[in-house]
Amino acid sequence: MSGLAPAPGAAVVYVDPARRARVRGRARRDALVGMASLLGFVLVLSLLATSSPGWPAVQETFFNGQEFISTFPGLLEAFWLNVRIFLIAEPLILAIGLLVALARTLRSPLFLPIRMVSTLYVDVFRGVPTILVIFLLGFGVPALQLQGVPTDAVFWGTAALVLSYGAYVAEVFRAGIDSVHPSQRMAARSLGLSMLQTNRHVVLPQAVRNVVPPLLNDFISLQKDTALVAVLGPIEVLRRAQIDASSSFNYTPYVGAALIFISLTIPMTRFADWIQSRSRSRRRAGGTS
Amino acid sequence: MTSTVLDVRGVWKSFDDQPVLRGIDLDVEAHQAVVLIGASGSGKSTLLRCINGLETVDAGEIILDGEVDVTSFDTDLDIVRRRIGIVFQSYNLFPHMTVLDNIALAPRKVLGRSRAESADQAEALLGRFGLESKSGEYPDRLSGGQAQRVAIIRALAMEPEVMLFDEITSALDPLLVGEVLDAVRELKAGGLTIVMATHEMSFARDVADQVCFLDNGVVLEQGPPAQIFGEPKQPKTQQFLSRLPH
Numbered sequence: 001m002s003g004l005a006p007a008p009g010a011a012v013v014y015v016d017p018a019r020r021a022r023v024r025g026r027a028r029r030d031a032l033v034g035m036a037s038l039l040g041f042v043l044v045l046s047l048l049a050t051s052s053p054g055w056p057a058v059q060e061t062f063f064n065g066q067e068f069i070s071t072f073p074g075l076l077e078a079f080w081l082n083v084r085i086f087l088i089a090e091p092l093i094l095a096i097g098l099l100v101a102l103a104r105t106l107r108s109p110l111f112l113p114i115r116m117v118s119t120l121y122v123d124v125f126r127g128v129p130t131i132l133v134i135f136l137l138g139f140g141v142p143a144l145q146l147q148g149v150p151t152d153a154v155f156w157g158t159a160a161l162v163l164s165y166g167a168y169v170a171e172v173f174r175a176g177i178d179s180v181h182p183s184q185r186m187a188a189r190s191l192g193l194s195m196l197q198t199n200r201h202v203v204l205p206q207a208v209r210n211v212v213p214p215l216l217n218d219f220i221s222l223q224k225d226t227a228l229v230a231v232l233g234p235i236e237v238l239r240r241a242q243i244d245a246s247s248s249f250n251y252t253p254y255v256g257a258a259l260i261f262i263s264l265t266i267p268m269t270r271f272a273d274w275i276q277s278r279s280r281s282r283r284r285a286g287g288t289s
Numbered sequence: 290m291t292s293t294v295l296d297v298r299g300v301w302k303s304f305d306d307q308p309v310l311r312g313i314d315l316d317v318e319a320h321q322a323v324v325l326i327g328a329s330g331s332g333k334s335t336l337l338r339c340i341n342g343l344e345t346v347d348a349g350e351i352i353l354d355g356e357v358d359v360t361s362f363d364t365d366l367d368i369v370r371r372r373i374g375i376v377f378q379s380y381n382l383f384p385h386m387t388v389l390d391n392i393a394l395a396p397r398k399v400l401g402r403s404r405a406e407s408a409d410q411a412e413a414l415l416g417r418f419g420l421e422s423k424s425g426e427y428p429d430r431l432s433g434g435q436a437q438r439v440a441i442i443r444a445l446a447m448e449p450e451v452m453l454f455d456e457i458t459s460a461l462d463p464l465l466v467g468e469v470l471d472a473v474r475e476l477k478a479g480g481l482t483i484v485m486a487t488h489e490m491s492f493a494r495d496v497a498d499q500v501c502f503l504d505n506g507v508v509l510e511q512g513p514p515a516q517i518f519g520e521p522k523q524p525k526t527q528q529f530l531s532r533l534p535h
Binding site for chain 2: 183184186187188189190192193194197201202205206209
């Protein structure tokens with residue numbers, strides 16, 4: 001082996017070929033074992049499911065191919081409403097979350113009311129289940145019959161999602177602001193930057209970077225929770241599935257709706273994981289104090 | 290003719306009932322380098338932070354240029370800090386900005402300089418300290434010595450009247466201490482007024498005009514380096530110096 005080794009001190013990467021072969025061999029074996037184990041697991045699970053006494057009935061009710069083909073296009077069409085709700089809600093949530101988080105960091109006694117309102121907002125909307133907020137706003141506000149106030153269910157459903165998620169995202173941003181080391185603030189102030197300039201140019205950019213992974217998590221959650229608006233009646237994907245299911249007494253449309261959500265959330269989840277691992281490795285490489 | 294740039298009188302400061310400064314007096318003349326020595330916890334860092342207004346004092350006053358009292362409740366600290374620069378042990382560079390932006394941020398935002406003007410100034414300063422090739426790098430690509438020199442340049446870009454150095458070489462690999470101290474030496478030669486807390490005694494002997502030995506929150510002994518290092522009067526100073534490695 002060592003006969004092949006370069007001279008000591010040579011500017012090359014050198015790995016003993018025998019060691020490399022061993023390492024590669026082990027990696028191949030690990031991949032094979034993993035594959036086999038996975039196959040066995042899936043086999044056992046499907047055997048368990050299909051051999052259960054109720055399987056034929058379940059298969060007929062939930063996995064009916066005919067039913068799937070006839071309802072799926074309608075579900076996709078209805079899902080467009082979920083997408084629109086999400087696209088409108090998300091930027092508003094980010095804006096509210098950031099504003100509320102910033103309001104909670106204000107120190108001056110002049111801003112006491114703003115600080116208190118922000119704290120109250122977060123306490124209330126984090127404490128009430130999202131579906132309740134949707135009910136209360138969606139049925140309550142239109143019932144007031146106020147002039148000029150929209151009565152549209154989609155409007156109030158989206159507003160409820162924005163308020164509910166805004167409170168969570170505000171806390172995420174606040175955690176991000178807290179995660180910036182105090183020495184950064186001190187360094188900025190020592191250069192003569194004002195409190196505002198310090199926040200704007202030094203603290204916030206770092207805070208936002210730190211919270212991108214948890215924010216993406218909340219996005220994924222919001223994508224699913226657009227289905228909650230169904231309780232107010234608008235025909236989005238879950239409502240569509242409900243209607244289809246109740247007209248045919250077959251639950252396959254629910255499975256179709258689930259597939260639609262998954263096809264959107266899984267790529268998003270992988271993306272969030274990727275961002276997270278990237279920022280982690282970058283931080284490791286950085287080692288800033 | 291010398292003039293007093295910093296006049297520290299009877300400054301007291303405690304943290305949670307733990308007294309750290311107990312009536313500190315200190316005079317800093319223009320273009321002088323005053324070096325603070327003393328054991329860890331003797332109050333060196335706290336004193337520097339009080340001078341810059343990063344810590345509020347409990348009693349006493351710190352007069353800048355015979356006109357502004359840093360410790361007064363009526364003083365605008367943002368303005369004081371433009372005139373007094375400080376560099377920390379842990380560099381505290383902004384990790385999300387390039388070296389150039391780290392340096393140019395405060396001149397642009399605080400002094401209202403244009404982007405081009407502040408960038409030119411930053412490039413010139415980087416060149417003066419042999420770092421011109423680093424202007425586009427992010428701080429995580431710098432060695433400790435380079436990072437600390439960038440931190441010095443960042444403070445320098447505000448063109449302060451006084452520079453405070455708070456143990457700026459203590460976090461560095463021994464091989465990198467020299468390049469940072471050389472930067473300080475060059476500033477001193479350029480006539481900048483410097484107050485520096487350090488454990489580098491040979492450097493203090495070399496560069497300091499005045500050496501102050503801090504012990505338990507007071508200046509126990511002060512004088513030119515030859516006197517402090519050669520024939521210290523106080524037993525505690527002798528003890529401290531004899532314990533240092535040579």
